[in-house]
Amino acid sequence: MQIDISVENELAVAVISGEIDGKTAPQAQSELLPAMGSCGKIVIEMSGVTYLSSAGLRTLLLLYRQAVAKNGKIALVGLSEEIKDVMSMTGFLKFFAVENTLEDGKRSLN
Amino acid sequence: MECDNRLNVAANLDSLGAIGQFIKDAAECAGLDKRAAYNLRLAVDEIATNIVMHGYEEASLNGNIEVSKEIREDALIITLEDSGVAFDPRTMNMPTEEDLSVPLEDRAIGGLGIYLTVNGVDRFDYERVNNHNRNIFEVKRNTIN
Numbered sequence: 001m002q003i004d005i006s007v008e009n010e011l012a013v014a015v016i017s018g019e020i021d022g023k024t025a026p027q028a029q030s031e032l033l034p035a036m037g038s039c040g041k042i043v044i045e046m047s048g049v050t051y052l053s054s055a056g057l058r059t060l061l062l063l064y065r066q067a068v069a070k071n072g073k074i075a076l077v078g079l080s081e082e083i084k085d086v087m088s089m090t091g092f093l094k095f096f097a098v099e100n101t102l103e104d105g106k107r108s109l110n
Numbered sequence: 111m112e113c114d115n116r117l118n119v120a121a122n123l124d125s126l127g128a129i130g131q132f133i134k135d136a137a138e139c140a141g142l143d144k145r146a147a148y149n150l151r152l153a154v155d156e157i158a159t160n161i162v163m164h165g166y167e168e169a170s171l172n173g174n175i176e177v178s179k180e181i182r183e184d185a186l187i188i189t190l191e192d193s194g195v196a197f198d199p200r201t202m203n204m205p206t207e208e209d210l211s212v213p214l215e216d217r218a219i220g221g222l223g224i225y226l227t228v229n230g231v232d233r234f235d236y237e238r239v240n241n242h243n244r245n246i247f248e249v250k251r252n253t254i255n
Binding site: 019021022023051053054055057058061064065068081082085086089090091092095 | 123124126127130144145148149151152155156159162163210211212213214215217219222223225226229
């Protein structure tokens, strides 16, 4: 798994690729949580993510809680059909702004 | 495509990737479609993660996980065998549909792994054999073509 984080106009944008499982989810968590900053907003570009296990869902849950605590929001961009299915089945999907492009993801948080 | 029937790995988190690759290859050999292959890999990965974390690491044990596959005419069967702490995942509490509709702010996070396992395959079973845990995953093959 690889994560690149940048900040554009005070909005954090993370691009993740690879597999998010029990091995890599803790790393994702420790990089993404501080990246959200004080506004509690982050766009996560995930079109390169090929796998997400329950460990990854747990990371998204913690991110979401931090976002809510700061009145922020999280946008997930480019989710694969399989990951969307898993997030929908577990009742996660509707709590995130789900977008197809990075531009739409950024716009959805403004 | 050539497929190995067995994979033996150390029971640690670094092995999850190799187990995942083995399952992806087995699914391809058995001709599973993309979704069935993904869900099987997810089911096996969730249980393998539990075995590593609760069966070995929390108990300060070292050991291995053996993954094997059997392609039958009508199904692909994956078996995980380990010598960690005895544990039947089917005894874990699974979240209900009601639990999964609770807002994430108030959500209890436990049980998602076993939920994804049970829902990801056509049959999930557990046996205790010769002081080993054996977790069994079965996915029907689409043999129409």
